[in-house]
Structures are given as C-alpha cells and as structure tokens.
Amino acid sequence: MLSKMSLGRCCIITLTVALLASRATAEFKDLLGRIPSDANAIVAIDIDQLMKSPLAGREGWKQKQANAYASKPVVVPPEATRMVMAALIDPSDMETIWEVSVMDLSKTPSLELMARAEGGYVDKLGQAPAVWSPINAYFIQFDRLVLGAACPANRQFASRWAARKLALPGNSLSAYLANAAGAVGTETPIVMAMDLQDVTCATKVRRRLAAETFASLEGKNPDLDALSQVLGSIRGVTLRVAIGQEATGKGVVDFDSDTAILASFAQPLLLELLSQSGALIDDFETWRVSAKGKQVSFEGKLSTDGLRRLLSVVEPPAPREDGQSASGKPAASEKDIKAAASQQYFKAVREIIQQLDKKAQGGRSGTLYENATWMKRDASAISRLPILNVDPDLVKFAAEVSTRLNDAARVMTEGALQTRARTSGIVSTHDGKAVAQRHQALNEERAKTVTQAGEIFRGIKAAAEQIRIEMTSRYQVEF
Numbered sequence: 385m386l387s388k389m390s391l392g393r394c395c396i397i398t399l400t401v402a403l404l405a406s407r408a409t410a411e412f413k414d415l416l417g418r419i420p421s422d423a424n425a426i427v428a429i430d431i432d433q434l435m436k437s438p439l440a441g442r443e444g445w446k447q448k449q450a451n452a453y454a455s456k457p458v459v460v461p462p463e464a465t466r467m468v469m470a471a472l473i474d475p476s477d478m479e480t481i482w483e484v485s486v487m488d489l490s491k492t493p494s495l496e497l498m499a500r501a502e503g504g505y506v507d508k509l510g511q512a513p514a515v516w517s518p519i520n521a522y523f524i525q526f527d528r529l530v531l532g533a534a535c536p537a538n539r540q541f542a543s544r545w546a547a548r549k550l551a552l553p554g555n556s557l558s559a560y561l562a563n564a565a566g567a568v569g570t571e572t573p574i575v576m577a578m579d580l581q582d583v584t585c586a587t588k589v590r591r592r593l594a595a596e597t598f599a600s601l602e603g604k605n606p607d608l609d610a611l612s613q614v615l616g617s618i619r620g621v622t623l624r625v626a627i628g629q630e631a632t633g634k635g636v637v638d639f640d641s642d643t644a645i646l647a648s649f650a651q652p653l654l655l656e657l658l659s660q661s662g663a664l665i666d667d668f669e670t671w672r673v674s675a676k677g678k679q680v681s682f683e684g685k686l687s688t689d690g691l692r693r694l695l696s697v698v699e700p701p702a703p704r705e706d707g708q709s710a711s712g713k714p715a716a717s718e719k720d721i722k723a724a725a726s727q728q729y730f731k732a733v734r735e736i737i738q739q740l741d742k743k744a745q746g747g748r749s750g751t752l753y754e755n756a757t758w759m760k761r762d763a764s765a766i767s768r769l770p771i772l773n774v775d776p777d778l779v780k781f782a783a784e785v786s787t788r789l790n791d792a793a794r795v796m797t798e799g800a801l802q803t804r805a806r807t808s809g810i811v812s813t814h815d816g817k818a819v820a821q822r823h824q825a826l827n828e829e830r831a832k833t834v835t836q837a838g839e840i841f842r843g844i845k846a847a848a849e850q851i852r853i854e855m856t857s858r859y860q861v862e863f
Contacts, residue, residue, distance in 0.1 A: 411488075415468040416565055418486040418526060418549045421556035423470040425578040427698045428565045431487075432465050433573040437627035443688065461531075461702050463489045468565070471698045475583045477797075478661055478757050480764075482541060483698060486532045493531055498523060498703050503772035509539070512546035515703070519768045523703045533702065535768075560638075564622040574625035576694065586616030596804065597826070597841055600652035610645050617641040623694070631686035633671075636679045643675040650675040654682065659754045663697065665690040689739065696761050723859040725773035730770055730855060732862050733782050736762045737848055740789075742840070752803070752833055756796035763789035775858070781851045788844050792837040799833025 412428055419426065433442060467487040471480050495515050499506050502517040515523040522542040524532040534542040546778070555562060564577030590612035593601075617640035625633050646653065651673035658664035671684030686694075709767065740762060763786040771779050806825040855863040 385641045386447065407443070411466060412468065412565060412568060413555065414530070414553060415466060415486045415488065416557060416562065417553040417555045418530070419468060419470045419555075419557055420472075420482075420484065420545055421443040422472055423484075423557060423561065424475075424580075424630060425471045425473050425698050426557070426561050426566040426576070427467075427469040427652070427695060428575045429467045429469075430568055430573040431467055433570055434627055437573070439627050439631060439688075442629075444458075461487070461489070463491050463493070464702075465490055469698045472754070473578070473581060473697075475578075477753075478663065478697070479760075480698075482538070483535045484532060484545065486526065486530060487700075489529045489531055492528050493525065493703070495523075495525060501772060502703060502770065507539075509546040510550070512550050514546070516544070516773060517703070526553070531703070554724055560620045564620070567622075567624055572624040572626050573620070574627070574691075574695075576625070576698075577622040578620055580618045580620045584616055584618065586612045589616045597823075598653070598656060600649050600656045603709060604649050606645060606649070614639055614641045614643055614645055623693065625686065631688070631691050632684065633686050634681070634683040636681050639678050639680075641658065642678060646675040646680060650680050651682075654680060659751045661753070661757075663694075663757075664754055665693045693758070719859065721773050722775055723861055725770075726775040726778050726855060726859065727767055727863060729771070729774045729778055729782070730852065733766055733785060734852075735846060735849060736766060737785070741845065752796040752800035752830065755837075756793040756800070759789045759793040759796070763787075763793070775855065778851060778855060781847060784842055784847065788840050792840040795837045795840070796833055799829055799836075802833075803829040 405549055464487040467485055469485040471483040495506050495513055499515045504515050504517040507514045507516050509524060516537060519536045520537045520538050521533055524546050526532050556581045560579045561577050564575055566859045568575040594606050619638040619640060621637050623633055623635035625631055655668060665692035667686050671682045673682045766782050766786045767838050803826055852863045
C-alpha cells in the first residue's frame with residue numbers, strides 16, 4: 385500500500401500532467417474549431433515543441449525551411465507556432481478530396497507580401513481576406529494571428545469554409561478525431577488520426593477475405609467469420625509521435641470488438657493492410673505490434689524520411705511571405721534571383737525522384753497499390769512547389785515529371801486491379817494448388833506492371849539529368 389507521502393506525490397504528479405494536458409488542449413481548441421466537420425483525418429503539431437527538440441536542432445530543421453519538402457518532415461512557415469492539418473480522404477484508395485490547415489502565427493501575416501512571394505493575388509472570400517496561389521491553394525486570414533490554407537483552390541469551397549468558421553469557430557469534428565487531438569502536447573508534439581467508423585462492415589470484409597490472398601493469413605487458418613466481425617468493427621487509427629534525440633511513435637488501431645483473434649498474426653496483417661492502403665513506411669517493419677482488448681497497438685522508432693512520409697498523407701501547402709529569392713538571400717541581379725529560385729526548385733524535385741529511386745533499387749518493394757499511392761502523393765508535392773522566379777523550362781520539366789509519376793501510378797493501380805481480377809476466380813482447394821496459382825498470378829502481373837512503370841521512371845531520371853545539364857550551362861552554377 386502506498387504511504388501518505390507517496391500518495392501525495394502521485395496526486396501532485398497526476399495533477400501536473402493533467403494541467404499540462406489541459407493547457408495543450410486549450411491552445412489547440414480554437415484551431416480544431418476551424419476544421420470542416422466532414423474531415424476524417426487530422427494532424428495536430430505543436431511546432432514550438434517540435435523545433436525545440438534535440439533532433440530538430442541536430443538536423444537543422446529551422447534552417448532548412450527554405451527547401452521544406454526535401455529537407456524537413458513537415459512543411460510550415462517560420463512564424464507558425466501550432467498547426468492543425470485536416471483532410472477528407474477516400475479510405476478505399478487514400479485519395480484526398482480536399483485538404484486544409486489552420487495555424488497560429490507569432491506575427492500578423494502580410495497578404496500583399498504573401499501574394500507577391502507566391503506569384504498570386506489578394507482576394508476576399510466573404511468577410512475573410514485571402515490570397516490565391518498558383519500552387520492550387522487559397523490562404524485565408526481567419527484572425528490577426530490565425531492563417532488557414534485550402535487545397536485544391538476551389539473558391540466556392542474555400543469561401544464557404546471561411547464563412548462558417550469565421551463566424552462560428554466551434555469544434556464540430558467527429559468524437560474520435562477530437563479525442564485523438566487532445567493528446568497533443570509537450571511529450572507528443574505530433575498526433576495523427578484517421579476516423580474509420582462505418583468505412584467497412586463484417587460482410588464486406590468477409591467477401592474480401594474470400595476473394596483475395598493475404599500472405600499474413602497463410603498457414604494461420606483463422607475463423608474467417610470471427611475475423612471479419614473484428615476487422616469490420618474498426619473505429620479508427622491514432623499515432624502519437626514523441627521527438628527527443630530521435631523520433632518514436634506509439635499508435636493504436638481501435639475496434640468495437642475484442643481483438644484476441646488477431647494476437648498471433650497482428651503484425652504481419654497490419655503491415656499487409658497498411659501496404660495495400662498505401663500507408664506503409666519501411667520503419668514499421670521493425671515496430672512492436674500487439675493485440676489486447678479492443679486495440680491493436682504498435683510502437684517503434686521513426687526515421688526523418690519515415691516521419692515525412694507519414695505526414696504527407698495530410699499535407700496542405702504552406703505560404704511564402706519573404707518577397708526575396710527562394711534562397712532567402714537578397715539577389716544582386718534578375719539572373720541571380722532566377723538562378724537561386726531555380727536551384728532550390730530543382731533540388732526539391734530531384735530529392736523526390738532520388739527517394740523514389742532509392743526505394744525502387746534497394747528498399748522494400750511494396751505492393752502495387754502502395755507504390756501507386758506514394759507516386760501520386762509525390763506528383764502532388766511537385767505540383768505545389770513555389771514557381772515564382774523559377775526558370776520556365778524547369779517548371780515545364782517538373783510538370784512533365786508530375787504527369788509521368790501519375791502515369792506510373794496509374795499503371796500500377798491498373799496492374800493491382802488486374803491482379804485482383806485474376807486471383808478472385810481461383811477457388812481454394814485442400815491440396816494447396818489454389819495458393820500456388822494465386823502466387824503465380826500475382827508474380828506474373830507484378831513483373832509486367834513493374835516493367836511498364838520502370839520504363840516511365842527511367843525516362844524521368846533521364847529527363848532530370850538533361851535539364852540539370854541545361855540549367856548548369858545557362859546559369860553557370862551547379863544544379
């Protein structure tokens with residue numbers, strides 16, 4: 385039994401933790417209240433705490449904000465102190481319908497400078513001052529120190545969002561997302577969550593288990609009816625990220641049913657499902673996974689690239705307001721301005737290409753669906769890069785890269801659908817022939833699809849080398 389002194393200390397510690405959590409929740413309350421009610425995915429980030437971490441200091445995240453996508457795990461303007469990003473995502477293919485973000489700033493933004501730096505124009509959405517940007521986004525000033533972003537730049541959507549949340553910024557998120565966001569604070573400056581309530585049902589899961597081959601279930605022979613009841617009751621996924629000397633994550637998948645049936649194969653099944661949905665990163669391969677009660681929990685270390693990949697699931701654009709060259713330094717001439725902006729632009733595009741190439745050459749191969757999802761996200765990231773003062777030929781090159789990545793993603797998606805069509809008609813037998821036939825079909829379709837996508841990607845790399853040579857010669861600086 386605890387002594388009176390020990391009990392008193394426990395009460396003080398508990399009260400302190402509760403007060404800190406309440407303070408963090410209060411700080412994010414207004415931001416959460418600006419999010420559209422039909423969002424099903426959010427990322428809440430305490431940027432102040434994130435940038436104070438030893439990892440951020442060691443890797444120079446603050447100094448690398450000029451080339452945010454390539455060098456930092458999250459795209460934020462330097463003045464942002466807290467941010468909530470949200471999206472409406474189609475869970476069947478992880479396609480984003482819309483993305484928004486709202487952020488607290490340390491100083492009032494200048495919309496005129498923002499429009500100039502973005503190469504856009506100042507607009508007004510109802511009563512809300514705004515900036516349209518050619519990177520397919522609207523930036524909206526909700527309050528003196530609260531800035532929002534909406535993508536795509538659908539003016540009607542942005543205007544209606546601004547009108548609702550300017551007048552009545554009340555929290556209308558689903559209970560699952562609101563509860564998950566309450567965990568953001570000093571210990572976990574990043575919280576991600578996706579509401580999956582009613583996304584599927586036991587009958588739908590059972591039909592899929594009968595039609596498809598799941599490598600994680602081979603040799604396990606689970607009760608498929610019972611397994612379908614559990615998987616069909618999924619409520620959502622939450623991941624909390626702590627940043628110290630390194631980044632670590634702790635996540636849970638919540639269900640309405642007991643997960644005991646998953647205990648012996650929770651890890652391989654989780655990895656396989658994440659891969660099929662395009663949400664798997666290499667780091668997850670080494671994470672500890674367990675099933676207990678109504679949750680499957682997972683935890684482990686996160687690399688900077690893994691963290692960036694995770695955050696790219698919900699990644700609205702961030703504005704520039706510097707009015708200078710993309711390097712952040714005053715340029716001596718128009719040619720120098722264009723050279724600096726073009727260098728940074730090319731570096732960001734090349735980094736995306738190199739990461740995809742690295743994954744293809746030496747990383748885990750991933751499923752066709754997974755690779756298609758990442759390619760589409762990277763194509764979208766390229767299309768959102770600031771183009772002000774960038775050489776027009778370089779912008780044209782990047783647009784072609786984005787188109788080719790989408791072409792490769794489409795090839796992989798079609799290959800995955802063809803694979804599913806070929807394997808769905810193979811009836812299970814007791815002698816193992818069905819499994820062998822499914823594996824043969826999978827390997828044949830994958831080989832054909834990877835070859836087609838590989839040809840597209842080789843063309844991208846060749847074009848990148850050609851434009852690098854041209855830009856280096858044109859500006860007499862190394863690209």
